[in-house]
Amino acid sequence: MINRVVLVGRITRDVDxxxxxxxxxxxxxxxxxNRNFTSASGEREADFINCVAWRSTADFMKNYVKKGNLLGVDGRIQTRNYEDSDGRTVYITEIVADSVQLLESRNSQPDSQQPSRNRYEDNRQNDAQDELYETAKNLVADDDLPF
Structure with missing residues (x-):
């Protein structure tokens, strides 16, 4: 059986x-x-997908992920249900994120407040993140998606 999900999108709010x-x-x-097509009115629509992350992935997100960041999420679909206070069964479908990657450089995130150790190390990290961003941008062009 295969249950694998790969998503690229923007986070809608700061994580807690x-x-x-x-x-x-x-x-x-x-x-x-974003969907890979436009609506009849010519607007691009988006799906808002609920996700959950645990342990070190959750800690990483707390420290580095902010509202509006472009993220790559690798995980699996999970369904669960429970009975609410009115006795109705509530069904939930969500993505359990096994890993989360930031797909933008810190330079494109002006309000980022990451702690810095020294200027040399910051430049090395920025260069590596810029390279990752450019690579991801080339790999994830809307025209290249098969669906």
């Missing part, structure tokens, strides 16, 4: 990491993913 009673970090977030 919570912890379970046993101390495991978890974050829920929504990813806005």
């Amino acid at each position: 990491v919570r912890s379970t009673q046993s101390g495991v970090s978890v974050v829920s977030f929504t990813l806005a993913v």
Whole structure:
């Protein structure tokens, strides 16, 4: 059986990491993913996909991911249900993110407040992230998607 999902989209709000009673970090977030076509009125629509990340991925998102960031998410679809206070069954479908990648350089995120160690290390990190951004931008062009 195969249950694999790869998404590229923008996060809709800043993340808020919570912890379970046993101390495991978890974050829920929504990813806005553009559709590959336009509507009848000529507007590009987006799907808003609910995602959840656990442990170190949740901690990474708390430290580095901000509203509007372009993210690559690799994970799986999970469905679950529960009974609400009115006795109705509520069904939830979400993506469980195994890994999350930032697909933009920090230079394109003006309000980023990442701690810096020194100017040399910052320049090396920025260069690496810029290269990753350019590579991702070339790989994820809308015209190249097969669906």
